[in-house]
Amino acid sequence: MNLIKRLGLTAVGALIAATTVSAAWAESAADRAVKEAQKYKGQTITIVWEAGLQSLDPLNFSGPLWEKLTGMKVKVVEVQTAEMFTKIMQEYRAGTGAYDALNVMPSWMPDLANAGALEPLDAYVDKYGYKDEFQKIAPIYRDNWAKANGKIYGLPDDGDVFIMYFRKDIFEDPKIKDAFKAKTGHDLSVPKTWKEFGETGSALTEILKPQNVYGAAFFRQPPYTMFMFQERFRNEGGKFFDAETMKATINSDIGVKVLTDMRNENKFMPPGVEQWGFVENLAAFMAGQTAMTISWPPYGRWAAGYGTDDKALNWVPKSTVGGKVGYALPPGGHPELAAGFDLSIASTSKNKDAAYLFIQWLNSEDISLQRVKLPTTLRDPFRDSHYTDAGYLALWPDAKDYLKTLKDASLAGIFDLSVLQTDKYEEVLRQAIGKLWAGEDPKAILDAAAGEWDGITKKIGVDKQKAVYADWASKSGAYPK
Numbered sequence: 174m175n176l177i178k179r180l181g182l183t184a185v186g187a188l189i190a191a192t193t194v195s196a197a198w199a200e201s202a203a204d205r206a207v208k209e210a211q212k213y214k215g216q217t218i219t220i221v222w223e224a225g226l227q228s229l230d231p232l233n234f235s236g237p238l239w240e241k242l243t244g245m246k247v248k249v250v251e252v253q254t255a256e257m258f259t260k261i262m263q264e265y266r267a268g269t270g271a272y273d274a275l276n277v278m279p280s281w282m283p284d285l286a287n288a289g290a291l292e293p294l295d296a297y298v299d300k301y302g303y304k305d306e307f308q309k310i311a312p313i314y315r316d317n318w319a320k321a322n323g324k325i326y327g328l329p330d331d332g333d334v335f336i337m338y339f340r341k342d343i344f345e346d347p348k349i350k351d352a353f354k355a356k357t358g359h360d361l362s363v364p365k366t367w368k369e370f371g372e373t374g375s376a377l378t379e380i381l382k383p384q385n386v387y388g389a390a391f392f393r394q395p396p397y398t399m400f401m402f403q404e405r406f407r408n409e410g411g412k413f414f415d416a417e418t419m420k421a422t423i424n425s426d427i428g429v430k431v432l433t434d435m436r437n438e439n440k441f442m443p444p445g446v447e448q449w450g451f452v453e454n455l456a457a458f459m460a461g462q463t464a465m466t467i468s469w470p471p472y473g474r475w476a477a478g479y480g481t482d483d484k485a486l487n488w489v490p491k492s493t494v495g496g497k498v499g500y501a502l503p504p505g506g507h508p509e510l511a512a513g514f515d516l517s518i519a520s521t522s523k524n525k526d527a528a529y530l531f532i533q534w535l536n537s538e539d540i541s542l543q544r545v546k547l548p549t550t551l552r553d554p555f556r557d558s559h560y561t562d563a564g565y566l567a568l569w570p571d572a573k574d575y576l577k578t579l580k581d582a583s584l585a586g587i588f589d590l591s592v593l594q595t596d597k598y599e600e601v602l603r604q605a606i607g608k609l610w611a612g613e614d615p616k617a618i619l620d621a622a623a624g625e626w627d628g629i630t631k632k633i634g635v636d637k638q639k640a641v642y643a644d645w646a647s648k649s650g651a652y653p654k
Contacts, residue, residue: 202306206534207242209301213527214244220274220531221261223514224251227276229485230550234543235535245527254512258284258596265290265521272519273528277327279318279513280589280596283641286321287593292518294325297529306538311583314555317650318515318588327515328536332545332555334582335404335508338458338472339363339465341499343377343386352380363465367405367504370465371438377464378441389465390442392454393610395603398435400511400589401467402602405431407587407652408505414630416646419639421626423602424619432605432615439610447610452488459490467503469511470553470579477569480548496570500578502585507653510588554579588650592641593633601625 200208222228228251236247250272252260258281264272265288277285285291298304307315307328314329343349344361353361356376364370370389377388391401406413411427414420422428439446443457451468458466459476466472475481476498481489502508516532518525534540538558545552545559546568554560560580566573590598605622609615630638645651 200302201537201539202301202303203534203537203539205302206530206537210239210243210245210527210530210534213524213530216524216527217246217248218273218524218528218531219248219250219271220276220528221250221252221257221272222276223257224253226485226549226551228550230544230547230552234547234550235540239531239534245531247531261285261290261519262288265519268521270519270521270523273522273524274532275517275519276330276514277517278589279327279329279510279515280591280599282318282321282326282515283591283593283645284595285517286324286326287641290520291326292520292522292525292529294328294518294529297518297526297533298325301530301533303533303537306536309538309558310536310556311560311580313510313583313586313588313650314513317510317648318513322644327517328532329513329555330516330532330536330541330552331514332510332553332559332579332583333469333513334510334553334579334586335400335467335503336470336473336578336582337363337465337467337501337503338476339499339501340461340463340494340497342497343381343464344499349377349380353377356380363499363501364504365506367409367434370504371434374438374465375441381464385462387443387457387463388441389438390446390449390454390457390463391467392449392451393439393447393606394450395606397451398606399599399602400509402431402435402606403590404503404507404509404511404587405435405505408507412652413590414626414642416639416643419630419635419642421623421630423626424616424623428619429615432609432618436609436615456490459492459494461493461497470575471551473498473500473575474548474568477571477575479569479572483549485549498571500571500575502578502581505653507585507587508582510586510650512589555583585653586650587653588648591645593638594629597629598626601629 220231222231228249231247231249240246261275298307310329318329319325319327350361353376364373374388406428409427409431411425412422415422454466455472457463475489476492476494478492478495480486516536518528522528541556542559542562545554546565560576565576601622605618608618
């Protein structure tokens, strides 16, 4: 009381206010979301999630924990990836409000935002004090995935990116290095260009043939290879469209070279590689049958044996290469941020604040770190703090190198083409890849594909698509800088 008398009532009021502000400032975004969400105790929010391993996150971890903390229930609607966009659009047009929160691929953002299916999130980010933690998402994801038309429509929530995996024991073996030098005239090293990749993969296949090991292999089924084409085409200097006319330019000399080289590389890969998907390629690498491959981040964790004893991962082949795997950026140095997910709010939701608080909590530094370390749910690091977390760095002996490579990718990555009706353009590319493996001429394939792209653009409206493409192309991850 003597202190109050000495300070005076005005000074005391200022002291109390300062203490309150300081306490609020120290409160994390996760804590803030929980406290605000307790007002909605007893309510249920519905979130759309990719079916399969991904959904184990809200079903087994985050959903139950959120209910324990807030009293709110989370209903998870599992949808196959290929059907998610259609389901979201159908529900929006029906206007029933069946969905509250959504998982949205960034390449769908222009379509969904322009249609009005997504709720702008800027006001919620400000209202619930998320701006600081939002800014700590790795810039490549934050600056390229979160916005459409200058507004935030999604919280980037999955650091999908292609990484090269290579056998350190092969690249460091003195006998193999000597044989490689004798065959090629230069030292064996992890390839940094596609020209080097072709030479290295071919030579290693010849050298390792007695051991039944191939220089490299990739998943080659069209849905996967479509992403690899997007990456490689731009790394080699290609542009998808003429920015002035919106005429497709995928049939440039660069595009033809990329398709030709891709088919030639299959010659030093395992027989039948053209039919390989995610699992076939993983199995070959885990069995030690290939010296190099490119895939998403889970390959790196599983090859080290992390989490593969979980029953949900009993389909993952036993790794024979634990401790032998190195990590690098793919040739060209600008890896594809292939697919990925944002957390968004359905514009028709009747529980927007409650749904937003859930996705803020999911996306926060505190909770997202726990989620990306779950071995079964396929959420990959996407925050600056994820790459330096002491707990993650200690998960396996080479985790520090793995996380450094993911961080390097977050500084240099390029993201999927994201325009109106993106999937129609991508479907043309998928069909083009199928024709390539069937033996058709690369130039003829791409000329036909470019014609189909021009038809799609014309149907959408050249000026309308031109504006969306210009917005996409202006972002830091559209084309290599």
